[in-house]
Amino acid sequence: GQQVMQIPQYQHVQEGEDFTTYCNSSTTLSNIQWYKQRPGGHPVFLIQLVKSGEVKKQKRLTFQFGEAKKNSSLHITATQTTDVGTYFCAGPWVTGGGNKLTFGTGTQLKVEL
Amino acid sequence: NAGVTQTPKFQVLKTGQSMTLQCAQDMNHEYMSWYRQDPGMGLRLIHYSVGAGITDQGEVPNGYNVSRSTTEDFPLRLLSAAPSQTSVYFCASSFLGQGGTNVLTFGAGSRLTVL
Numbered sequence: 001g002q003q004v005m006q007i008p009q010y011q012h013v014q015e016g017e018d019f020t021t022y023c024n025s026s027t028t029l030s031n032i033q034w035y036k037q038r039p040g041g042h043p044v045f046l047i048q049l050v051k052s053g054e055v056k057k058q059k060r061l062t063f064q065f066g067e068a069k070k071n072s073s074l075h076i077t078a079t080q081t082t083d084v085g086t087y088f089c090a091g092p093w094v095t096g097g098g099n100k101l102t103f104g105t106g107t108q109l110k111v112e113l
Numbered sequence: 114n115a116g117v118t119q120t121p122k123f124q125v126l127k128t129g130q131s132m133t134l135q136c137a138q139d140m141n142h143e144y145m146s147w148y149r150q151d152p153g154m155g156l157r158l159i160h161y162s163v164g165a166g167i168t169d170q171g172e173v174p175n176g177y178n179v180s181r182s183t184t185e186d187f188p189l190r191l192l193s194a195a196p197s198q199t200s201v202y203f204c205a206s207s208f209l210g211q212g213g214t215n216v217l218t219f220g221a222g223s224r225l226t227v228l
Contacts (some may be wrong), residue, residue, distance in 0.1 A: 009153065033216065042203060042219040043156065088155060092215075100171060101217065103148070103156040 004091055006104035014112055019076040021107035023089035030092055032065055033101070038085040046087075064103045079111045115139050119204050119220035126194045126227045134189040134223050136204030143209045145187035145216070149173065149200040156203065162187055163209060194227045201225075 003026040013019050023032065031050045035043040047056055049065035049072060056063045060083075062075045076083055086106045093100040120135045138145065145221035148171075159173030162181040176198060178190040191198060195217075202223045207215035 006155075035217075041223050042181075043217070044219070045216050048216060090156075090217075100146075100161060101215065102158070102159055103174075105153065105155040 004089060004102050004104040006087075006089060006107050008107055009105065010108045010110070011028055012110045013079050014110060015080060017080050019079050019083070021087050021089075021109075023072045023074075023104050025070045025091050028069050030069075032069075033090045034063060034072075034074055035088045035090060035103075036085050037088065041085075043088060061062075076109075079109070081111050081113065083109060084111050085109060093105050117204055117206055117218055119202075119218035119223050121223060122221065123133045123224050124226070126191075126225065128195060128227060130194050131190070131192050132194065132225075133191075133198045134202055134204075134225070136187045136189065137185050138187075138204075138206040138218070139185065140206065140218065141184060142206035142218070143184070144215055145181065145204065146171070147177070147179065147187070147189045148203045148205060149198075149221075150203060151200050159189065159202075191225075194225075199225060199227045201212060 005024050007022050033048045036046055037043045047063050052069050053067045054065040062078045065071045066073040086108045088106045089104040090101040114225040117138045143164050147159040150156050152194040157173045159177050160179040162168045165181050165184050168179050168181055181187050204220040207217050
């Protein structure tokens with residue numbers, strides 16, 4: 001079946017350091033979404049990428065979609081304690097009309113002062 | 114708007130007991146889904162629905178039943194709970210997009226422990 005893998009599984013950084021998480025799909029994706037889940041909370045939508053090679057920015061967050069539309073990355077510049085949480089990528093299943101999202105395993109980010 | 118409301122927030126069951134996790138949304142979303150979240154395994158899709166009267170299976174449907182009698186409600190039933198069903202359950206909804214462009218709104222989650 002369709003698989004979406006994320007690396008690393010965990011990342012500890014000092015506040016002010018940069019952070020990157022990578023997402024790789026076993027199949028080509030029509031689009032990819034990113035979500036953030038704070039500790040004890042629920043996933044919250046961050047962004048969606050649709051076009052091959054697309055790059056989008058949200059303040060200190062930069063999202064990229066690979067040229068082959070099988071991988072994506074999220075880069076945070078100068079992390080802050082508010083960035084703590086788990087970041088998930090998600091892509092629609094090839095079957096089922098794209099109405100089922102497969103989530104990656106997530107990258108848990110911890111930021112130390 | 115309340116968004117997606119899940120009840121209960123916490124539940125402890127004994128093996129073999131049955132229960133229903135409730136999910137309601139007030140955003141008129143056609144699409145509703147249930148995920149379970151286990152450490153190191155991300156979010157796995159259990160069942161989903163694209164409208165009232167229509168349901169389908171996700172990655173891990175065994176042991177769970179769903180129904181969608183109204184647009185607003187999408188309950189998840191455990192007929193005979195097992196310890197392997199100990200997890201955090203999230204309900205999520207969205208408008209139906211073309212070509213799989215659904216953006217999910219999640220509920221706060223229901224933490225279930227099966228002893």
